[in-house]
Amino acid sequence: MSEDRIPGFDTLAVHAGAQPDPTTGARATPIYQTSSFVFDDADHAASLFGLEAFGNIYTRIGNPTCAVLEERVAALEGGTAALAVASGHAAQHLVFYTIMDPGDEFIAARQLYGGSINQFGQSFKKSDWNVVWADADNIESFEKAVTPRTKAIFVESIANPGGRVTDIAAISQVARRAGVPLIVDNTLASPYLCNPFEHGADIIVHSATKFLGGHGNSIGGVIVDGGTFNWSREGRYPMLSKPNESYGGLIFHETFGNFAFAIACRMVGLRDYGPALSPFNAFLILTGIETLPLRMQKHCENALAISEFLDAHDKVAWVNYAGLPGDRHHNLAEKYCPRGAGAVLTFGLKGGYEAGLQLVSNVYLFSLLANIGDTRSLILHPASTTHRQLTEQQRSAAGAGSDVVRLSVGIEDKEDLIADLEAALESLP
């Protein structure tokens, strides 16, 4: 493409990272279903292991199919580089592994996917990486949580399951002042609806399982490096700014510049912990991304229609969808997600916990399962499932109180979806 044209999002979604295969001419990205790659000779092998040359060694560390996915997502987010891994949780783990040392702290919004609350609050403790919780609706609570040991701030752009929109720019100001990177989980918005780097994020993580893949068929995760953070300024991020023994004393930031974070996540975290993405899953997620813009438009259109229907229903106590004009996050949605507030919404039933359990059992198009971001419409009662391990207090803080039902609205005909919900609501006492 001519170099003075800046390609649009939809063009990038189809093309970024994917040139025809240089040997066969295959136009679709081939699935390089191989564990390993032959070296040209012993010196080439040594150069690759020493990071002196770019190339493929072993699929735990990199694979050409996965690499197309990486460049595609990096381009859609406007980042310098990306790393695809086995799941969204693996992405988060590698990001924090690269940033944190034992005894360090990071600040995270309380309004997160339940699994992330567990990962941060329970499993990370074993490595002595200590989460300090803040309230996404109260910027001051982030400011107050900063200590000399703070190494990062983590938020979701649109929070799961509450459907809240986060004031990324305001929180990025707190991160700037604290001299730490802002990490944004952009899973629910997808890069089509929200661009966190434009608002001051330094690193983006995705559960590619959700809207990027979009068809509910593959687990995957992506880390995107914004190339914006100066890892060497105060020497507080030794993985990036100090010599790495396992590479003979190489310094990642000095060697790889503004994509050093992505390379360090790959060449240390992924190499040693091993959550590699299967090339087959990378292929499915890539295929999904080609239709991301079309799907997100339909997801948003359907979600708005359903939230309007629910809002007017007399068995529904409240609806949380930032796309609704009266919603308390509507202004933030207009700023951060101008093309739509996403596919995930929650609502409360006047009948409480029991009514929630009954409703999710009485639908026939919506599937009762623990996922979001599928072409199919999905329904869940978080309090009895995804957020079950949390305390009552954590549940309501996360937007998953006992009366809450979560929908991930698919791309079916909205009239059919509304009819399904209407019948299920009728069946409630």
Place this chain on the structure above:
Amino acid sequence: MDHSRYPDSYIHNILLRTKTIAMVGASANRVRPSYFVLKYMLAKGFNVIPVNPGLAGQHLLGQLVIGSLTDITEPVDMVDIFRNSEAADGITDQAIELKAATVWMQLGISNTDAAVRAETAGLDVVMNRCPKIEYARLSGEIAWAGVNSGKLSSQKPKLAGKGFQHLTLRPQRNRKNQG
């Protein structure tokens, strides 16, 4: 030249026309960026002359190290600067004297005054970039590391003919035979 954002064609032309690179500040330490770049550019077929007074007379990767730019007797197309931004001043003036076509300052290095002098003398200037990264980006190799190349193309990348793991910027010779 707008040094905040170089057109791909500008970098591409420089890398294609360059045959001999004088690398000022070449290091013998195998994990320093300059050593990586020396090795990579040699592998891509460039003639690279390491310049470092402390190593003069020794060999790095088979290349004789020269003590100073002014001691070089063969024609130099590009001077690649692995020193700090202040040192880039004097080195740029020597590059102008040598009649090099390009002054290239590495990642993290820029010197606007020196750039203006070089451009006035007719040289092309690149600052705060790495020729290894740019070569790998434009040829497509860097995509294997998940890096955003900023390029879209529906044409096949060019194999360098040394196995499948090397791509090149050079025009392909036997195009006809490649179907």
